[in-house]
Structures are given as structure tokens and as C-alpha cells.
Amino acid sequence: MSITRRRFLGYTAGVLAAGLPGVSLEVTRRGCVLLDLNEGGCFRESVSGFESALTSAGAQWMRADALWMSPSRCAVLIVPAALEIPPPVVRVIVSCLQAGAGVIVESGAGFATDREFRAHRVVLRDYLQVHIEEPVELWPENSSQRIPYVDYTWPRPAKVRDFSRVVPLGRQAGEVIAWVDGVPVALKRPGGRGNLIFLGSLLGPALWAGDAQARRWLLDCLRTAGAERV
């Protein structure tokens, strides 16, 4: 996505006027890349959520195809609602991490079939060393009394609506950065020269629905993940 200087300044002014944190120059220079695996998929709203949050924050971002993108030009790579993660995408994720980018992988496996989930788990385990457990239903039948929030602790505390089903983390290295009902659902870990952030609870739909706290969390995450090089 190309962006004019005037448009960029306009967006930034809008962000500042709204009291939202701007995105770091590091991220805007090298750009944020949205890798859309959901063409015709079931979580278009997650992709739309990231798109709308990035656009309204004035971040320089582009949508890319795994076959054509250049990891060296990417400060932050976002993979929304990932379920089937084909080898070219795995290669891009790993290359971006090695090049020092922040990579956010949002799992779309909460509503997956058993077969889809098993394949998803294998790819995460074998190529990204992320260990996950089977999806958990947060809203059992006739339950209306639970607290419907995922609590993020990094890069800033934030409460974001849960999305009914989460993919819990297994025991592994890294910092747990979000919990729901005592279940760890998001992880940050150094990878290559960059940082891998794994989200086991969908964030995109909350961005899409206009949740201001979710949007602030994402912007802080972009700023921090893109700048924190290992």
C-alpha cells in the first residue's frame, strides 16, 4: 500500500488528536505487512479488523503474498486468523524473524475441526516451536455469568473481549502475555533476531468491532515488537 506524505501526516495527526499512541518511525519506515491467509476463508472479519486498525492509526502497511514479499523490508509481520499455514508462509515467518522483525501470529483454530486443528498444531510445534492445547469453549451452554475478557499484560495491560473459544498454550519457553480464566492464551518469545508473538484468542474481530483498547494494544505491540530487536 503506498501512502503519500500528506496522508501519512494526516493520519498521524488524527491518531494524536484521538489520544492514541502513534506507531514508531521504525515501523512506518520499514512497514507492517499483513499476510492474508484467509482469502475466502472463515475469518475475514479478523483480517478486516487488522486492516482497519492499521489504516486508522496511520501505520504504513501493505497486504502481501507469501511468495512475493521481502522479509528485509518488514518491521512487523501480522498473520491474522491463521489456520492452515502452508510451507511458503512458514518460510516467510522464519525469514522475517531472522531479519529482526516482530511477527504476530493469530491462531484461527478456535473453531477448527479436529483434523484442521491437528495440522495447525503440528506446524506450530515443528516450525515455530509453539506448543498449543486443544481449543477451550469459554461459554458452555446456559452460562451467562462469566467475565468475558482476555487480560493482556504486555506491552500494556488491556482487557479485550474473548472470542468464545481460545487455543491455550502448552508449557514452553517464553513470556505469557495474556490470560483468560487462568488459561494462558498469548505468548512472546525471541525468535531469530526478532520477536514472535502468538495469539491464541482472536484479536481481529475486536479490532473490527472498534474496541479502542484492542486497537491501542495492537499499536503498542507494533511499536514494541518492531523496535525490540534481539
Add this chain to the structure above:
Amino acid sequence: MKKAIGDNMIPKEWGFEKGLELVKQAGFDGIELWLGDVPWFQMGTPDGEVRELRRRVENAGLVVSNVSTGLHWASPLSARDPKVRAQAVRIVEREIETAVLLGTDAILLVAGLVTPEVPYNEVYQRCLEALRSLGEKAARSGVRIGCENCNAEQRFLISPREFWQFLNEVNSPAVGIHLDVGNIHDTGFAEQWIEIHGPRITRIHVKDVMTKRGRCGDQSVYTNLFLGDNNWPAIRGAITKVGYDGWLVAEMEARYRYAPDQQFYDTARAMDRLISGQF
């Protein structure tokens, strides 16, 4: 204006044929067919059998006023699970297809459900997106989608201006409101909804409501026309003011415990009084 009543009001043991005779004898002009709510009209009913339903309706001297469904209570367009949403879309598509086969131009849809689990903003966005696309399909088929105001049960689009704004955002001439004058309860006044929505009204469901009685268990707050708290002269006035001349469709939740066919006659007579404006 013409009078219709839902086929889901037909006593279960009567069957479709005998039910049609009753509807005709009671003085109705048409019948509303409820997809998924009656044994003769299900999602799996093939096109040929749907055409046969139309033939039977017309043989009874009636026409199909519109296609409705209660299936979206279990499979809403606003569901988070994409598989449920896909089913919800399929239900609307089947309503559109069967409306064409049945010779009518309107379908009813309960657009979305706000629940403790699925919050308002998500429901709003999801319904907006779904209806923009479904509106195009409906327009191509010459059918209008009427989103019903189920205020208390849906907890969605509760005020008439909000509903109006929602329809503005959908921005499709094929998507309007199937206005139920009984569903507004004590959150507003049916006549004001009619004035605000005017030409966007696809059909009007009629029943009366006891606004001062809260629903208790499965006890209904709805009742027959003129027995509840709706201001019927004002409703009739608003219908005249906006120039609505389409179908009035009776939808009674509380059924007669005895002589169930009597409810059809009583309702038809009450609707005649409503149409004539003689209170």
C-alpha cells in the same frame, strides 16, 4: 390492505390442507409460510414440493403473503462460529429462492442476536456485512428482505432511529423492515416506528402486547388484537399517513386453549376493524 396469517398457527393435528381451508373460511387473503417451523416446509423441502405448496395455496383461493422463518434464533447471522454463520446465510438464501417459487416478494429475517457472549458491536458489524451481500442476492431475485424488530428478544436495534440508521448503512433497496407492532413493548410506540420507516416497511406483523406484564417463564405478554396496550387508532393513523397498503400478517404467540380455529375467525374480524379504522 390484505390480511394474512402464519401457517405455524394451524393446529398441529390439522395438517396443511385443512389449515388452508380454515384460513380461507376465516376470511384471510393470504398465508405466511414459515420455513423450518412446520412439517410441510423445511430447509430440505425440494423445489418441486415447494411449487406444490404454492399450487395448494392457490387452489384454496389464497396467495402466499411472504416467507418467514424462526431458524435464525438457533443459527443467527451474528454467530461467531463461521459454520453457524454460513448456515444462517444459507437459510436466507433458501427463503429468497422459495419466495420466488411461491410467487411472493418478501421474506422475514431475525437479523442478529445480542447475547452475554456475543456483544452488540460485533453483532452490528456482522449483520451489516451479511445483509449488504444478501441484499444484492435478494435484489437480483426481485425479493425484499424484511429484518424483523424483535426488540426484547434480540436486544438489538431497539430504537426506531437506530434501526433506521442500520438500514441506511446497509444501503440496499432490497433490505427493509418487517415491522412487528407487538414487539415494541414498553420501549416505544409502534405508530412512531411506522412513521419513521414508512416506505422501508416490507410487511407488518400484527398482535397486541401487554406492556405492563413482564414475561414470566413461558407466559406470554402477547395477546389478541385490541386486548393489549397498543394504541390501535394511532397505529392505523400512521399506516394511512405513510401510505402503507401491503400485507398485515397476524402473528399470535398465545393460542386459544380450546376451539383453536376460533382464533382465526376472531383475528380476521379484528383485522377487518383495523383496516376499516372503525374503532
